[in-house]
Amino acid sequence: MSSKPIRFLLNDEEVSLADINPNTTLLQYLREKLGKVGTKEGCASGDCGACTVVLGEVSRERSSTAEMHYKTVNACIALLPNLHGRQLITVEDLQHEGQMHPVQKSMVEQHGSQCGFCTPGFIMSLFALNKVHDRPTREQANQALGGNLCRCTGYRSIIDAAMTAANKTDHFDSSSAITIRRLQAIADDSVGTTIELSGNGYRAFSPQSIGELARLSETYAEARLVAGGTDLCLQITQNLDQFDTLISTLDVPELCQVELSEKGFTIGAAATYSQFITPLSQQYPEWGAMIERLGSLQIRNLGTLGGNIANASPVGDMPPVLIAMGATMCLRKGDRIRQLAIEDFFLDYKKTALEAGEFIQSIFIPNASDTTHLKIYKVSKRFDDDISAVLAAITLQLKDNVVSAIDIAFGGMAAIPKRAVKCEAALRNQQWDDATIERAAAALSEDFNPLSDARASSQYRLQVAQNLLRRAYIEISSPEVVTQVITHA
Numbered sequence: 001m002s003s004k005p006i007r008f009l010l011n012d013e014e015v016s017l018a019d020i021n022p023n024t025t026l027l028q029y030l031r032e033k034l035g036k037v038g039t040k041e042g043c044a045s046g047d048c049g050a051c052t053v054v055l056g057e058v059s060r061e062r063s064s065t066a067e068m069h070y071k072t073v074n075a076c077i078a079l080l081p082n083l084h085g086r087q088l089i090t091v092e093d094l095q096h097e098g099q100m101h102p103v104q105k106s107m108v109e110q111h112g113s114q115c116g117f118c119t120p121g122f123i124m125s126l127f128a129l130n131k132v133h134d135r136p137t138r139e140q141a142n143q144a145l146g147g148n149l150c151r152c153t154g155y156r157s158i159i160d161a162a163m164t165a166a167n168k169t170d171h172f173d174s175s176s177a178i179t180i181r182r183l184q185a186i187a188d189d190s191v192g193t194t195i196e197l198s199g200n201g202y203r204a205f206s207p208q209s210i211g212e213l214a215r216l217s218e219t220y221a222e223a224r225l226v227a228g229g230t231d232l233c234l235q236i237t238q239n240l241d242q243f244d245t246l247i248s249t250l251d252v253p254e255l256c257q258v259e260l261s262e263k264g265f266t267i268g269a270a271a272t273y274s275q276f277i278t279p280l281s282q283q284y285p286e287w288g289a290m291i292e293r294l295g296s297l298q299i300r301n302l303g304t305l306g307g308n309i310a311n312a313s314p315v316g317d318m319p320p321v322l323i324a325m326g327a328t329m330c331l332r333k334g335d336r337i338r339q340l341a342i343e344d345f346f347l348d349y350k351k352t353a354l355e356a357g358e359f360i361q362s363i364f365i366p367n368a369s370d371t372t373h374l375k376i377y378k379v380s381k382r383f384d385d386d387i388s389a390v391l392a393a394i395t396l397q398l399k400d401n402v403v404s405a406i407d408i409a410f411g412g413m414a415a416i417p418k419r420a421v422k423c424e425a426a427l428r429n430q431q432w433d434d435a436t437i438e439r440a441a442a443a444l445s446e447d448f449n450p451l452s453d454a455r456a457s458s459q460y461r462l463q464v465a466q467n468l469l470r471r472a473y474i475e476i477s478s479p480e481v482v483t484q485v486i487t488h489a
Contacts, residue, residue, distance in 0.1 A: 003196040006206070007186045008083040009056075009179065010034075011093040014186075017080060022197045022204030023242045025233060026075035026082070027051045030090060038091040038120045039075055042149075044237040046074040046230060046299055047385065049148030052121035054128050055301075056087035056172075058183045066184070068176050070131040071274065071301040072124060074147070077233035078302060079226065081206050081248040084195050085186045087179060089172075091120040094127060096171040103127050106165035107158070114152040122148050125297075126162050135166050146384055147296020195251070204246035210254040210361070214334050216247050218357040223247045225359055227255075227270045228302030230295070231311050255306070255361065264366040269306025269359070276305070283367065287321060290376045294318075296385045306360040309342070312350050312416070315388050315455075319346070319417035321376055323409035324393035327365045333358035343409070346416035371397050372405075375472040379464050381455065388412050389456035392468040396476065403427045403436075408469075413448040413461055420447045423469070437473045441466040 005018035020033075027044075030036040030053070042050035053075045056068050070089075073082070094101035100108070103126040113119040122145065129136050129144040136144070141162035150158065172179075194216070195206035205220075207213040217225070223245035226232050235241040249255050255270035260279055267276050273291055277300070281288025294317050295303060308318045309329070322342040329345060331338050333355060342363070345353050354360075368374060375394040380386040391411035397404045406427045408420040426440040450461040 003194045003205075004190065006080060006084045006195055006197050007189075008085065009087040009182060011087070011089060012175065012179070014182065017083075017197060019199050020080065020197060021200040021202050021242075022080055022246055023202055023236055024080050025237065026053060026073075026078045026080065026088070029080060030075060036090050036092055040117055040120060041076060042118070042121075044076045045234055046077040046147075046296070047149070048118070049074070049121040049125065049296065049298065050118050051075040052124040052148065052298060054089040054124050054131075055082070056089060056179065056183075057085075058180050058187075066180050068131075068172075068179060070128045072128045072144070072147075072298045073302050074230075074296075074298045076237060077230050079204075079229050079233060079236075079246070079248075080197060081195070081204050081226070081246065082229070082250060082302070084206050084251060085183060085190065087183065089124075089127070091123050094123065094170075101127065101170055102168040103130060103161070103165045106161040110157045110161040110164060112153060112158040112161040118148060118150045122150070122158055126158075126165060129162060130165055130168065131172075133166075136162065138163065143292070144297055147298045190251075202242060202244055202246075204248060206248040206251050208251050210252050210332075213247070213249060213252050213255075213359065214332055217359050218334055220245050220247065221356040225249055225310070227304040227307045228272060229307075230299050230303045231307065231313075249304075249306070249359070257362075262367075264364060267305050267363050267365070269310075269361060269363065270304050271306075273300035273303050273305070280365075284374060286374050286376045290317065290321070290378055290391075293378055293380075293384055293386075299385070305363055309345065309363070310352065310354070310360055312346055312352050314349065314415055314417065315391070315412045316417060317378065317388055317391055317411065320391050320409040320411040321393040322363065322365065323417060323419055324395045324407045325365055325368070325374075326395075326407065327363055329363050330361040331358050332361045337361070343417075343419055346418075349415035368395065369397065373397070373472075373476050375475065377468045377471065379468070387455065390461050390464045390468070392465060392472075394469070394472050396472075398432055398476075401432050403430055403432055410448065410465060412456070413450045413465060418448070420444060422446045432473070432477065434473075437470060441469050444469070 005016045007016050030039050040050035042048035052072050056070050197204045224243045225247050227249045249270040255268040257268045258276045259266045277291050308316050327342045373396040377392045379390045393409050395407045406424050411417045422443040423440045426443040430436045450458045452458045
């Protein structure tokens with residue numbers, strides 16, 4: 001299989017990269033290699049948004065109505081392989097023919113900047129917001145800016161800038177047809193090849209097909225697979241790690257698909273949260289609401305379901321829900337494919353059932369019955385964009401007020417995402433009442449002996465888990481009371 005360099009558009013200039021360390025982040029590349037210092041480093045962990053840039057993509061499906069799609073990403077936790085076949089836009093690119101971009105004008109007119117350090121990141125988030133929504137609502141503006149922090153201006157003037165910049169065209173609109181053709185030409189030239197980047201003794205591969213991914217995964221069994229890299233990059237920026245060999249899954253079409261059938265959802269391992277949150281929310285509103293708290297929009301634009309699972313973090317948000325939903329995964333090694341329940345994937349802290357050379361291909365989430373109650377609770381120090389201290393996922397079916405089916409899983413309570421087996425046993429085939437709930441809450445102390453860390457103490461975690469079970473009982477048994485409380489809050 002032949003290999004070719006990474007190719008992308010830097011604004012409207014085509015760039016080809018072959019000899020550079022693939023552990024380089026977009027932020028390092030922009031500031032240190034290109035001298036584009038408008039993109040700032042604030043936290044190096046994807047929390048502040050000062051490094052926000054925009055990636056432009058063309059949908060894989062060819063048609064006469066192909067359009068550009070824009071998304072914000074944190075340049076501090078995105079790697080160079082993310083760029084192949086895409087357009088990278090920074091704050092320096094917005095000005096055109098000596099004139100400020102409409103979002104820049106709005107920030108000036110609404111007095112949205114003081115010290116200015118965070119301003120480029122806000123500008124890029126506003127730019128993407130107005131590319132995604134012709135007339136964004138205030139709620140959409142809040143969500144788009146949820147990953148951008150400002151210490152001195154306050155947010156009212158920035159939100160006002162978002163509203164006044166709406167529905168205004170720019171030079172990116174007028175040149176979109178040309179940009180689409182150029183990106184499609186890069187995609188066409190990449191078919192049947194593997195994109196390779198190497199430098200300083202490190203290398204990265206970006207296979208363009210699942211067969212090539214399978215081959216590379218077996219050939220380089222010790223390589224680290226990376227999709228969005230929103231967690232892996234923290235090892236680079238915070239721990240100063242360097243990975244000898246990386247294999248990117250972002251350009252493998254089969255891993256980026258989201259399919260809905262009569263039986264449920266099949267989500268490719270490299271599908272991003274932003275890609276599947278809408279269809280998932282339509283069937284599971286509680287799940288969609290939790291995903292909106294999983295991270296900022298920049299994180300959800302790059303983070304993937306497969307990455308969240310494979311990372312095997314005990315505080316990962318998705319695995320407990322997947323376990324409670326009875327989800328399964330498709331694992332591939334070479335031509336061999338095997339199915340595995342999500343709950344059987346996690347063996348010990350950061351240890352999984354993946355074999356050397358094996359990778360996650362997709363995740364299947366079965367449709368819930370109309371009589372199934374789904375409750376998902378995330379407890380964290382910050383409401384948005386924070387790691388869970390405890391995450392509870394509960395699916396329940398009642399028949400004549402008797403628990404006919406129950407599945408409960410927790411994150412943050414053990415070394416792995418884990419099912420509450422004894423708690424389930426205390427509930428199964430029992431009356432759905434106060435006494436049963438209290439017995440089940442007590443059983444949680446037999447299921448878990450959580451550790452204490454910077455996020456929460458062991459005692460706090462156990463008490464929260466018990467209280468979340470009680471909360472689920474109240475919400476399912478007396479929804480009218482919960483509605484009344486919310487209405488009068």
